[in-house]
Amino acid sequence: DTEVTQTPKHLVMGMTNKKSLKCEQHMGHRAMYWYKQKAKKPPELMFVYSYEKLSINESVPSRFSPECPNSSLLNLHLHALQPEDSALYLCASSQPASGRAGEQFFGPGTRLTVL
Amino acid sequence: DQQVKQNSPSLSVQEGRISILNCDYTNSMFDYFLWYKKYPAEGPTFLISISSIKDKNEDGRFTVFLNKSAKHLSLHIVPSQPGDSAVYFCAAAVMGGATNKLIFGTGTLLAVQP
Numbered sequence: 483d484t485e486v487t488q489t490p491k492h493l494v495m496g497m498t499n500k501k502s503l504k505c506e507q508h509m510g511h512r513a514m515y516w517y518k519q520k521a522k523k524p525p526e527l528m529f530v531y532s533y534e535k536l537s538i539n540e541s542v543p544s545r546f547s548p549e550c551p552n553s554s555l556l557n558l559h560l561h562a563l564q565p566e567d568s569a570l571y572l573c574a575s576s577q578p579a580s581g582r583a584g585e586q587f588f589g590p591g592t593r594l595t596v597l
Numbered sequence: 598d599q600q601v602k603q604n605s606p607s608l609s610v611q612e613g614r615i616s617i618l619n620c621d622y623t624n625s626m627f628d629y630f631l632w633y634k635k636y637p638a639e640g641p642t643f644l645i646s647i648s649s650i651k652d653k654n655e656d657g658r659f660t661v662f663l664n665k666s667a668k669h670l671s672l673h674i675v676p677s678q679p680g681d682s683a684v685y686f687c688a689a690a691v692m693g694g695a696t697n698k699l700i701f702g703t704g705t706l707l708a709v710q711p
Contacts, residue, residue: 486640488640513697522704523703524686524701524702524703524704525641525686525699525701526701527698527699530698538698572640572641573640574640576697585631585643585646586643586697586699587643588633588640588641588642588643589640590638590639590640591638591639591640593638
């Protein structure tokens with residue numbers, strides 16, 4: 483299984499809602515990532531988990547809260563978002579070991595719209 | 598400050614010809630480079646990578662060239678096929694540790710004309 487899955491595919495939420503994005507991989511990868519991609523822009527790193535511990539937070543606002551319950555799952559909890567947070571949210575995973583550690587496998591993304 | 602740049606937002610090539618996508622970087626600490634392909638409504642798909650200890654890596658129709666002195670890399674696709682039409686991102690990283698922070702370029706939209 484070389485797939486990263488993300489649910490939901492699309493999400494529309496109001497500024498007062500609480501929602502969660504989910505990501506799952508079964509490749510045995512021990513590093514998982516959240517990226518945000520706006521239209522016509524490159525993916526921008528938000529968070530990195532390594533061995534289920536948060537290792538990088540790219541100064542992301544606290545209205546985004548990541549969680550890594552186990553080595554296969556990654557969540558992104560959303561609360562009190564702003565319309566400018568509307569974007570494609572991508573999850574990725576990679577092997578932490580040397581060699582092809584730079585190769586990150588991406589999921590299809592969740593298209594988020596904040597009203 | 599854009600550390601990884603793709604100066605051509607788009608490129609159009611005839612089927613069967615060579616596609617050359619270019620990427621420049623500014624951070625001399627980068628030691629690993631990757632190319633990703635992205636179709637609309639899908640996540641990026643890894644294509645090919647190169648370590649800074651090499652200057653060329655080939656995988657089927659895809660070849661990546663790295664010129665460290667010029668801080669430049671390029672992706673060659675030969676022969677180009679209509680199914681190659683997509684946005685191509687180059688990415689760079691400083692290897693080491695358990696995770697790698699990829700810095701993506703702005704992307705080049707490749708259109709392969711039948």
